[in-house]
Amino acid sequence: MRRISVDIGGTFTDCFLVWDDARVEAKALTTHHNLSEGFLAALSTAAAELGEETDDVLAGVESVRYATTLGTNALIQRSGPKLGLITTLGYEHTITLGRGLQYGDGLTDLEKSDLPGADRPIPLIDPEHIVGVRERIDHAGEVVVPADREDIRAAVQRLVEQGVRGFVVVLLHSVMNPEHEDLVEQVVLEEYPGSYLGAFPIVCSHDVSLKKGEYTRSMSAILDAYLHREMQHGLRSLERALRERGYRRPMQIVHNSGGMSQLNRTHALQTIHAGPVAGLNAAEQVSDELDIDELITVDMGGTSFDIGLVTGGGIRFYEFDPIVDRWRVQIPMVSMVALGAGGGSIARYDSTHASIEVGPDSAGSDPGPACFDMGGRLPTVTDADLVLGYLDPDYYHGGKLKLNRRRAEQAFANRLGKPLGISGQEAAAQVRKIVDNNMAQGIFKEVALKGYDPRKFTILAYGGNGPTHACGFAEDLGVQRVLVPRNSAIFSAVGAGNMDQLHIHERSVYLSLYEALSQSLFTDYEVLNGHIDELRERGRKDIVRQGHAPESVQFRVEFDMRYGDQLQLTSMIVPFDRFTSARQVLDMIKRYHASYGDRFGEGTQTPETGIKVNQIRVVAFVPLEKVTFRGDEGAAGSSVATAGTGGDQHGGDGGTALATAPARLAKGTRQAWFDGAFAETQVYDYDALGPDDVIDGPALVEAPHTTFVVNPGWRLSQLDSYFIEMRRTA
Structure with missing residues (x-):
């Protein structure tokens, strides 16, 4: 397998290169004036790590998969x-x-x-x-x-x-x-x-x-x-740049519907928020491979904090009428919530309330946070993490981007400390507390509105800043367990590489599976099957046009159902190819009744008002070869994965004694802010972490593209060679 997948964010461009048995991750600052420059810079870094020329890599890969922000920028x-x-x-x-x-x-x-x-x-x-x-x-x-x-x-x-x-x-x-x-x-x-x-x-x-x-x-x-x-213009220019460097195959574009397609089969609207959806797609694969049915996915990058939900059973949450910018639209978009709470989110003094506001506007990559030393003067979340000692100014972005701590401290002292009458460090601590709380509230709202209790979920944290803040917002939520993939900083790019060729077609219908007034079941199977067949044929043609054999196309039929005329729609997977009997209709009603009760509480169902289908959706797809997240040499990390239990291998209850991390992991110490004051904190080397190693907080674990902040009362260990687990012990 040889493929390139790229996710362009507001601050960094992430690249994941699969080259036979090698798995290489790379990042570069996003070049908003010409996205192909950041793309090629990240790819060149990945190719150099393999000892290959960029042109040779482009000529040798099977596909380039691209999640773009061009539409968002426009x-x-x-x-x-x-x-x-x-x-x-x-x-x-x-x-x-x-x-x-x-x-x-x-x-x-x-x-x-x-x-x-x-x-x-x-x-x-x-x-x-x-x-x-x-x-x-x-x-x-x-x-x-x-x-x-x-x-x-x-x-x-x-x-x-x-x-x-x-x-x-x-x-x-x-x-x-x-x-x-x-x-x-x-x-x-x-x-x-x-x-x-x-x-x-x-x-x-x-x-x-x-x-x-x-x-x-x-x-x-x-x-x-x-x-x-x-x-x-943007994608064609990128395609030309790739062809000039030796790439000859069609470029694949990630869709916000949860799949991908060739450039010539992509609507512009389908690319909005495609990067976060790619991360959620990878999380669904994680849920399946680790047998975890309840995952909250959080992607904290440089610009935003994206929240998704995975509940197992093959059910994917869609926005029925998603909002893009200031307008409601009608495309089938995987449900994601984005908050202005990334590493580049700007902190400001609110003179009306004599308080601090964080986000939603971001410093982006140019000029970026004050500590980037590229002209930015406003304090950001990344500046706060640096001032509080969580980040090493000489090891940020693997040491390729040196941070200026003095500029960050000046930004907090001048912009926030002076008007509030506190020190710059205290202002930075408040910013971190506020942003963690904002993220926790956003997660609670998203999960609770879908009828679930977030305390019963595991958080899958990724993005460059996800591991740095995960313990903070998990504590506010009451969540006990956080999983972090080894290449968390480019996890969405990994997800882009694992997407299937997929098209979604849907149609509005008004069908009553159970008519309350007449107390009768739906019987017009010919009409229902006609709608399904029409959408299946549209999907089949879309995929066959892209070079796939008709017999390779698979389908999934979904109904958007509701009781009576309520606004809440629930997406249900249909287990039948065609409807031919009342038994099948009753089976769908029972499935919907059970699902609704699980989500909103048994007894909340109201079948006496009728049961309706408002939308029919057919997902046409061709499963493609994927990089696995665990097991053997196919693992998405750069090392070979070993079997893991998925459970608490090192205890985790409040009475467990603190573990002593091996001395070989230690990189030194530095002053970091915990429990309202600076304390000398041990720093560990992420790359040296082994399967039996345990680190109790407070501690910092440094990886090339992220830093794990292990709060007091939390324990970090390796679940397997790909996943890191942080579990609350107190």
Whole structure:
């Protein structure tokens, strides 16, 4: 196996290179002006570690898998093209009116507490560039008013004269019958062919989403078109750079749906938040290989803190109408919550409340935290970790990035210490406490709202800063056990490399498996099977177009179900290929009843209100060879994995005596902040850690790309050669 997987974050670009039996991790600062520079810098570091030339590696790998932030950057900078919207006459104001709470979407909890004072997002399409055409298709897909070519041609001409650089087509009920949207696209291409329009996108809403919901479908198509140019230019330039260096295969792009696809089969909207989803994908594999059904995944990088949930049983949580920036959209996105609590999150003095605020804005990689000594002057979480003694200024990023402790101390003293009347060190301690508490609250909210008790879960912590803060937010949550993968700093890149070729297609339906008024079961199997077959065929074609044999394609069918008209939807895996009997319908009802009771408490089910299916989702995928997280030479770490029990190998109850770590692990000591004061703290070498070694806190364990902070009352040990376990002992 030879493959490259890359995850680009706000601060670092992470690279994971699999080269036969070798597993190499590398990092480089993200180059926001040209992402390919950071990509190639990280890859060059990995290739050098193998003793290979970068061009030889690119020529020899089977695939390059890429999780990008291009779309996120385009939204932040509002750098998309001028777009025109063609919609049904009379519905030109849909996106400006939005939904009832539309202008609250994407705001922080604090901002939502004052919605009357909140600002609506600036529209991505100017109202002057929205035109209506005479046509109408009803809710069942029947043509009521035929579309007129001349009317469409006039509308397109008006937009072109206004200088638009892309077209979005959203017509009423096109998910039931796309005939009129296809006609609009045909007219545009006839009047202004590719030689005239060049790379200007024409995006029809039914190509992006087959779900009902006029506003969210409109925003899905608009965002996809808005991001198209930035994605095309950025990824095509990267693809050219790779080809110039010897890579000849199609580039694979990670999707936020939990899979990946070739560049030419990727919608721009599918790349938003793809990096964190890649990490969650790896966590699902960890759950399966270690037989742990309840995992909270936390990815603390330089910019954000991403929270996910793995509950086993093959169930994956999706956002049904996720928010991207300030807009709700209709793509099947794996459920992740992002907080502004990364290493680069900026700490500020709040004069109104005489307190400290941390995040959500980040210093990023340029200029970065004050300690990076690249021009940043504002204190960040990384600066706090340095001031408190947790980070070695000479060993950050494996010693490749020297940190300036004096600048970090000045930032805290001047920006926070003086207005609060405390020392810079005390201000840094407050920042760390605040950010750990913010992360704990974010985790609790995410887990509790899905009906689970976080105290029953194990935390899987990764990202460059995950092991540094894991004990802190785990204590606040009451979680007793934390697992950290050996290459935690690039874990999402590992997940990107392990993704399957996968496409998701879904459709809105309104089916009652159990009709409460008539007390009858669903019997129209032909209609249900027709929907499933249609979505299966779409998925099959998508994957076959990418060179896979039709017989290699596998499918998973999911229903989004609810009781009556409640808002809560639950995703259920369907164990049947086709529905042919009432027994199968009853089986689905029983599965849903049991799942709902497990999550929200037995007795909360309300079958007397009816049981409905609102969405049908078909996941088409081809399982690809994966790097395992334990076992033998296939392990994702650079060393060979050995068998582990998955249990508490070294005790872990409150009465266990403190263990003495072997002297060979010791690197020295330094002053670090624990229990409200600095204390001389032992520092250990992560690379020397063996399977029988135990380290009790307080302690620091230094790895090339992260530092483990072991709080008092916690114990660190090696679960196997790939996972580190931190367990609470007091």
